[in-house]
Amino acid sequence: MVGKVHNIHPQPVDPAHTRYFPAGTITIGVEYRDVDAAGFLATYRDEPDALRQVEQKVSQGDFFDEGVSLHVVDAADGHEYLRFDCFAGDPHYHYIHKTAPGEEHVNNVVAFDATACGDMVMWAIERIRTRLPEMLTEAGGGHLVATLDVARIEVTAGQVLALAEEAVRNERKEQL
Numbered sequence: 001m002v003g004k005v006h007n008i009h010p011q012p013v014d015p016a017h018t019r020y021f022p023a024g025t026i027t028i029g030v031e032y033r034d035v036d037a038a039g040f041l042a043t044y045r046d047e048p049d050a051l052r053q054v055e056q057k058v059s060q061g062d063f064f065d066e067g068v069s070l071h072v073v074d075a076a077d078g079h080e081y082l083r084f085d086c087f088a089g090d091p092h093y094h095y096i097h098k099t100a101p102g103e104e105h106v107n108n109v110v111a112f113d114a115t116a117c118g119d120m121v122m123w124a125i126e127r128i129r130t131r132l133p134e135m136l137t138e139a140g141g142g143h144l145v146a147t148l149d150v151a152r153i154e155v156t157a158g159q160v161l162a163l164a165e166e167a168v169r170n171e172r173k174e175q176l
Contacts, residue, residue, distance in 0.1 A: 002138065003095070003110030007049070010083060010094055010107055011035070013071055019163060022075060023156035024149035026136075028128065029071035030160055032167040035064065035087070065089045066171070068164045070124050072132070074144060081141040084124035086112075086164070091120045095139035108139075121168060125161045129154060 018031040065087040072082035083094040091114060097106035117123045127135060132153065133145040 001095075001106075001108050003108040006107045006109060007104045008107060009105045010080075010096060010109075013069075013080070018071065020073075021156045021159050023153045025075050025144050025147040026132075026153070027073050027075045028156055028160050029069075029073065030163045030167065031069045031071065032067070032171075033069050033085070033087075034066045067091070068121060068167050070121075070128070070160060070164065072128065072136070074141065079141075081136055081139040081144075084120065084127070086120040086124060086168075093124070095135070097140040106140075121161070121164050125157050125164075128160075129157050 013029060013031060014033070017033075018029045020027050020029045067085065067087035069086065070082075070084040071080050073080045079098050080096050081098070083096060085092050085094070091112035093110050093112060095108040095110070097108075099105055112120050112123070114120060133148060136142060136144050136148075
């Protein structure tokens with residue numbers, strides 16, 4: 001598996017600040033996120049193992065970031081397989097494996113190298129356009145690949161890009 005594997009789920013999507021774009025068997029969400037220690041601690045307060053991991057990370061220093069997140073979810077069941085956190089300070093992306101209740105979460109977090117790859121929003125859109133089958137397969141969503149509608153994803157990717165760029169320019173989530 002690529003990246004650093006965490007056995008906790010990523011911080012949940014904030015539905016009030018996420019706009020979804022249907023694209024056939026997948027849906028792509030755009031969210032402007034303000035991430036801070038208090039939010040993470042509140043998210044995992046009822047999960048002792050996860051809370052310990054988050055507390056350890058928070059204790060290592062200032063824990064705040066913000067930026068656009070792109071969520072690639074299964075349109076049928078809502079499971080998020082891919083997340084692109086296009087943050088100002090710590091840009092990264094996730095492969096989020098689907099696990100059965102009671103099983104340990106598998107959340108691969110991969111650091112993004114802006115020096116080598118440029119703007120992460122543009123990079124993420126390009127990955128959605130050109131590498132989605134491979135990335136879904138890596139995240140355990142290979143069953144979606146045969147039914148992907150490439151033409152619809154291309155149109156949706158353009159809509160997602162426009163909204164993501166607007167959110168970055170305005171640095172706010174209220175417009176979503």
